[in-house]
Amino acid sequence: MNFIAYAMFLGIENYMSLKRDPGAHIQTHNADSSDMGKFMTPTLRELKYTAPYMHNGMLKTLEEVVAFYNQGGGEDRNKDPLLKPLNLTEAEQNDLIAFLLALSGEPLTTAEYVWTDEFPTEYEVIEDWRNVRN
Numbered sequence: 001m002n003f004i005a006y007a008m009f010l011g012i013e014n015y016m017s018l019k020r021d022p023g024a025h026i027q028t029h030n031a032d033s034s035d036m037g038k039f040m041t042p043t044l045r046e047l048k049y050t051a052p053y054m055h056n057g058m059l060k061t062l063e064e065v066v067a068f069y070n071q072g073g074g075e076d077r078n079k080d081p082l083l084k085p086l087n088l089t090e091a092e093q094n095d096l097i098a099f100l101l102a103l104s105g106e107p108l109t110t111a112e113y114v115w116t117d118e119f120p121t122e123y124e125v126i127e128d129w130r131n132v133r134n
């Protein structure tokens with residue numbers, strides 16, 4: 001529902017028939033649709049914790065991501081020509097997965113990262129803050 005409202009207000013043509021996320025097209029509206037399905041290259045940091053991958057979560061694991069790139073990065077008429085089959089061996093694919101995993105740190109969920117102190121209370125509460133000028 002939000003997606004439909006978003007597409008409607010951003011002026012996407014024929015938005016009720018969209019079968020895919022328009023990506024950059026939602027903002028740039030190129031008349032030849034050359035921006036359809038284009039997405040920003042995301043950070044690869046902390047990938048270990050951010051599955052599933054790609055804008056629509058279509059790849060569940062990093063193994064799937066590497067296999068996807070290895071076979072050429074899918075089919076799309078706007079696909080970047082840089083994306084070609086890589087012909088990586090099994091060992092090379094595993095090395096690439098190990099590299100991607102190395103871009104994540106330890107999770108920050110252990111006790112040492114949890115704030116246990118009182119929150120600062122020295123701020124005075126501003127009654128009727130909507131009408132009080134700074």
Ligand code: HEM
Nearest residue numbers: 039040041042050052053054055056065066069080082083
């Ligand atoms: C073997 C080489 C590559 C590897 C291992 C790789 C890895 C990845 C991974 C893990 C993601 C998902 C990130 C996430 O969802 O958080 C991703 C997404 C993406 N990568 Fe790559 N990448 C490679 C090559 C490339 C190249 C050559 C390009 C540009 C031509 C590119 C552009 C993108 C873009 C635009 C996305 C976002 C796609 C989307 O949101 O659907 N990648 N890549």
